[in-house]
Amino acid sequence: MNLNSNRLIEDAMNEFGRLPGIGRKTALRFVLYLLKQKSDDVELFASTFTRLRNGIKYCSSCNNITEQTLCEICSNNKRDHSIVCVVEDIRDVFAIENTNQFNGVYHVLGGIINPMDGIGPKDIKVDSLADRVAKNEIKEIIMALDATMEGDTTVFYIFKRLKDFDIKFTTIARGISIGDDLEYADEATLGRSILNRVPYENSLVK
Amino acid sequence: MNLNSNRLIEDAMNEFGRLPGIGRKTALRFVLYLLKQKSDDVELFASTFTRLRNGIKYCSSCNNITEQTLCEICSNNKRDHSIVCVVEDIRDVFAIENTNQFNGVYHVLGGIINPMDGIGPKDIKVDSLADRVAKNEIKEIIMALDATMEGDTTVFYIFKRLKDFDIKFTTIARGISIGDDLEYADEATLGRSILNRVPYENSLVK
Numbered sequence: 377m378n379l380n381s382n383r384l385i386e387d388a389m390n391e392f393g394r395l396p397g398i399g400r401k402t403a404l405r406f407v408l409y410l411l412k413q414k415s416d417d418v419e420l421f422a423s424t425f426t427r428l429r430n431g432i433k434y435c436s437s438c439n440n441i442t443e444q445t446l447c448e449i450c451s452n453n454k455r456d457h458s459i460v461c462v463v464e465d466i467r468d469v470f471a472i473e474n475t476n477q478f479n480g481v482y483h484v485l486g487g488i489i490n491p492m493d494g495i496g497p498k499d500i501k502v503d504s505l506a507d508r509v510a511k512n513e514i515k516e517i518i519m520a521l522d523a524t525m526e527g528d529t530t531v532f533y534i535f536k537r538l539k540d541f542d543i544k545f546t547t548i549a550r551g552i553s554i555g556d557d558l559e560y561a562d563e564a565t566l567g568r569s570i571l572n573r574v575p576y577e578n579s580l581v582k
Numbered sequence: 583m584n585l586n587s588n589r590l591i592e593d594a595m596n597e598f599g600r601l602p603g604i605g606r607k608t609a610l611r612f613v614l615y616l617l618k619q620k621s622d623d624v625e626l627f628a629s630t631f632t633r634l635r636n637g638i639k640y641c642s643s644c645n646n647i648t649e650q651t652l653c654e655i656c657s658n659n660k661r662d663h664s665i666v667c668v669v670e671d672i673r674d675v676f677a678i679e680n681t682n683q684f685n686g687v688y689h690v691l692g693g694i695i696n697p698m699d700g701i702g703p704k705d706i707k708v709d710s711l712a713d714r715v716a717k718n719e720i721k722e723i724i725m726a727l728d729a730t731m732e733g734d735t736t737v738f739y740i741f742k743r744l745k746d747f748d749i750k751f752t753t754i755a756r757g758i759s760i761g762d763d764l765e766y767a768d769e770a771t772l773g774r775s776i777l778n779r780v781p782y783e784n785s786l787v788k
Contacts, residue, residue: 382647388634391627395612406601408671410631411638411647412692418635421597422628425616428594429624432617441588441617465614486618 437508439484439501441466449473449481456480458515462505462534464488464527468520480518483508488521488530497533505534509541516544523550643714645690645707647672655679655687662686664721668711668740670694670733674726686724689714694727694736703739711740715747722750729756 385407392403410418434440435447438460442448449455449469459480463469469482485500508514517538521527535545551569552561561569591613598609616624640646641653644666648654655661655675665686669675675688691706714720723744727733741751757775758767767775 382638382649384634384637385647387630391630394615394627396615397608397611402603404673405603407634408673409600409602410635413635415635419632421600422631424593424597425628426625428590428613429616429619429621431590432588441591443588467610467614 435484438482439486439504440469440482454479458513459518460505460508460514460516461518461520463520464522472520480516485530488526489533490526500530502534502537506537509538509543514541514543516546519545519547521547641690644688645692645710646675646688660685664719665724666711666714666720666722667724667726669726670728678726686722691736694732695739696732706736708740708743712743715744715749720747720749722752725751725753727753 385404388407388410389400389403392398392406393400398406410421413421433442433444435442435450436445437450438447440447440449444451450457456479460483461472461478461480462483462485463472464485464487466484469484472478472482483501483505485502485505487495487500489495489497489500509517517534519531519534521530531547538545549572550565551572552558552565558566591610594613594616595606595609598604598612599606604612616627619627639648639650641648641656642651643656644653646653646655650657656663662685666689667678667684667686668689668691669678670691670693672690675690678684678688689707689711691708691711693701693706695701695703695706715723723740725737725740727736737753744751755778756771757778758764758771764772
């Protein structure tokens, strides 16, 4: 007798196991949890995900989630539509919005180029970004991707793709995190933070 | 704008957040994963859990999962029905079965007594265990619960509950894990392993 002996449990474990970072042991914990819940609660649990998948819409301009055609950022006239911040997914939009430091608009790629996972330029929203740059008056593209090899590859690819347009192409600053001890910073970050040093008055957190 | 601004995402995050050990960040990762999947795949994902909850049955004798009235262990005549191993949940049944060292039958409590989580004796299958001991010829009860305060409390409660029956009441051995260094073992385990020492010939792994 083993875990595979019950088809229903095996199926449910496989479905949970498809979620990112969930292995078989955790999947089994989830299954046992569901088995302890009331039938109605499990019904609600399951139906929420189909409602999510079928109900969600994406902004026709920036690919952010929305309930209308345009998201609330793209339809806001007080925002600067000539500055576009390119991010990986909607989590980054939320994170940057929470800083209250950015008043431009976004472009959500929906992923970054990652050959190991089989994600190429065609799988992320680069075409629609190029299209947007061609058709609108955009002065600056800020690349706000992870400071990883995949992030850097994606920035490089988009840079090559957009280099013929007359736009300023920037990336968010890499450097020592606020509150971090200098002696524990890695060399690459520390080196970059010296190269990209800023005038003292710009370094003050407002 | 924040994460709560979209009701569908918020609902799905809340449902994922009910799973054990899943916080809001992980729940959001799961939501973003689902949004990238095909609609049919999400449909299958969701329906699997309702099928699980509504389809699963429990053995009328030991409370193990099954597809019939009796599970495959309880309905097996080659097993020794006079020795009952009491475990917390079906994971423990699988774990003990995989050792190939036990040929008795099981009793699945479906939890252990945990006042902090509001789980009392009424919430676990102790009544059906007492009933089983009263109605069947059972010689030995082996308590195979976690070596935690909650596990020990449950063992003590069940011991008091069954002490008037003429049965041998044992617990699985506590001691140094095979492959472990003695110097890193905690004092309680090491002390117990000395008290419960066994003749050399019994200590050999077969």
